[in-house]
Amino acid sequence: MMLQEKALKLLQYYPLCDYCLGRQFSNLATGTTNLSRGKTIKDFLVMDVSTTLVDDQIQILQCLSRSGSDLAKKYLVKKEIQAEETMKCYICEDSLEMVEELADLIIPHTEGYEFYTILIGTLIPKSILERETELKKQHDVTQTELLKQEFNRNVGKKLSEKLPITTDFKSPEIVIEIDPFTQNINMRIKSLYIYGKYRKFLRTIPQTRWPCRRCKGKGCDECNNTGKKHLESVEELIEVKAIELAKAEKITLHGGGREDIDALMLGTGRPFVFEIVNPRIRSLSLRDLEKKINDFTQNKVEVLELRWSTHKEVVHVKQSAERAVKKYRALVSFLEPITDENMVKIEKEFHNKELQQRTPNRVSHRRADKIREKKVYSIECTRKDTMEIEMLVRCDGGCYVKELISGDEGRTKPSISEITMNSAVCKELDVIEIMEIPYIQEE
Ligand SMILES: [Zn+2]
Numbered sequence: 001m002m003l004q005e006k007a008l009k010l011l012q013y014y015p016l017c018d019y020c021l022g023r024q025f026s027n028l029a030t031g032t033t034n035l036s037r038g039k040t041i042k043d044f045l046v047m048d049v050s051t052t053l054v055d056d057q058i059q060i061l062q063c064l065s066r067s068g069s070d071l072a073k074k075y076l077v078k079k080e081i082q083a084e085e086t087m088k089c090y091i092c093e094d095s096l097e098m099v100e101e102l103a104d105l106i107i108p109h110t111e112g113y114e115f116y117t118i119l120i121g122t123l124i125p126k127s128i129l130e131r132e133t134e135l136k137k138q139h140d141v142t143q144t145e146l147l148k149q150e151f152n153r154n155v156g157k158k159l160s161e162k163l164p165i166t167t168d169f170k171s172p173e174i175v176i177e178i179d180p181f182t183q184n185i186n187m188r189i190k191s192l193y194i195y196g197k198y199r200k201f202l203r204t205i206p207q208t209r210w211p212c213r214r215c216k217g218k219g220c221d222e223c224n225n226t227g228k229k230h231l232e233s234v235e236e237l238i239e240v241k242a243i244e245l246a247k248a249e250k251i252t253l254h255g256g257g258r259e260d261i262d263a264l265m266l267g268t269g270r271p272f273v274f275e276i277v278n279p280r281i282r283s284l285s286l287r288d289l290e291k292k293i294n295d296f297t298q299n300k301v302e303v304l305e306l307r308w309s310t311h312k313e314v315v316h317v318k319q320s321a322e323r324a325v326k327k328y329r330a331l332v333s334f335l336e337p338i339t340d341e342n343m344v345k346i347e348k349e350f351h352n353k354e355l356q357q358r359t360p361n362r363v364s365h366r367r368a369d370k371i372r373e374k375k376v377y378s379i380e381c382t383r384k385d386t387m388e389i390e391m392l393v394r395c396d397g398g399c400y401v402k403e404l405i406s407g408d409e410g411r412t413k414p415s416i417s418e419i420t421m422n423s424a425v426c427k428e429l430d431v432i433e434i435m436e437i438p439y440i441q442e443e
């Protein structure tokens, strides 16, 4: 079927605005807009009937007039015939002409947010989608550009005329969803991701917030109405200044593994990525942020080497922590005096030694019961007194060092207790180094 026949047939069935008519032929004459494509087709149809003098000429001009063709209206007036009124577009109900108004509705929502890139997403009600599907099926039009695409592009374009922003399809700073029919607007702000390392100098705080298990954060007698099992955490300490500087809602700390609450994190620190959720300010100076965080968290926590990161790196930091080799300092106390011979024996036995660790008793309530194979690369012992030694342990990530020492009632084999035949416990444990696995930034 020729273009003009198909277009005319569509317009005889439904009044269509220029955008919606143009969209049905979006494969034709690329490099133009659907708006001007639709208008051109209508103008052409007016010229076509006015030269061929077909019988139903007037009827065709009236149907074009219903679809808002000014040229058809003028032609009818010239023939002294009353032109029919323009009807609402069958598909978009003329909402595509409201793009400017939509853009004006969006702008107040974005006020107070720093952003330079945006992506518009349009939600089209089901009833409208069904109308278009039916039209396409009945009239065999296949080269349609979707209504929502027309909205996305036009609203994005309008906004970029009004604000200093561009559209970014890959990683926009703000995603705005609009429903042009209800004028509902929904905005999603992209989080900021910052990589760094932290050191922890307290034996009393967990890595991330820890809500009270009984009241789940609401507050009860058990938690003194704080809603928390632990009042502070590394996450909450870092959060204060990050929220303040980015004018954000909260932060989420994604740690590369975590140490026990009572273990210090020293040395080169533990890699982590923290996510600043709902930031109003994006152009942060990380040096300034680092300094402000450290001034605030003094003697409790320190952050180092902050740099910009991505959501993808979160996955890397979490996974590589499982595999990374770690170095610990452990203060070990024995039931009987510990001999020099046994100290030498420990260093010798635990040189490149494979361990079998069954899930420790102390975590069995939250971890699956299974046997893990971990390697201890080296242990260096230094005497503290007759009953105590300090050990520097280098081992696989995920190795339970407290159980390597105690033996955990035979669940970890071999252990310091077993090798020395002298019951040993870990009195203090500090992480002093995490060998990082480098992250290759993807494009
Ligand atoms: Zn329309």
Ligand SMILES: [Zn+2]
Pocket (backbone or CB within 6 Å): 212, 213, 214, 215, 216, 217, 218, 219, 220, 221, 222, 223, 224, 225, 226, 227, 228
């Ligand atoms: Zn509680």
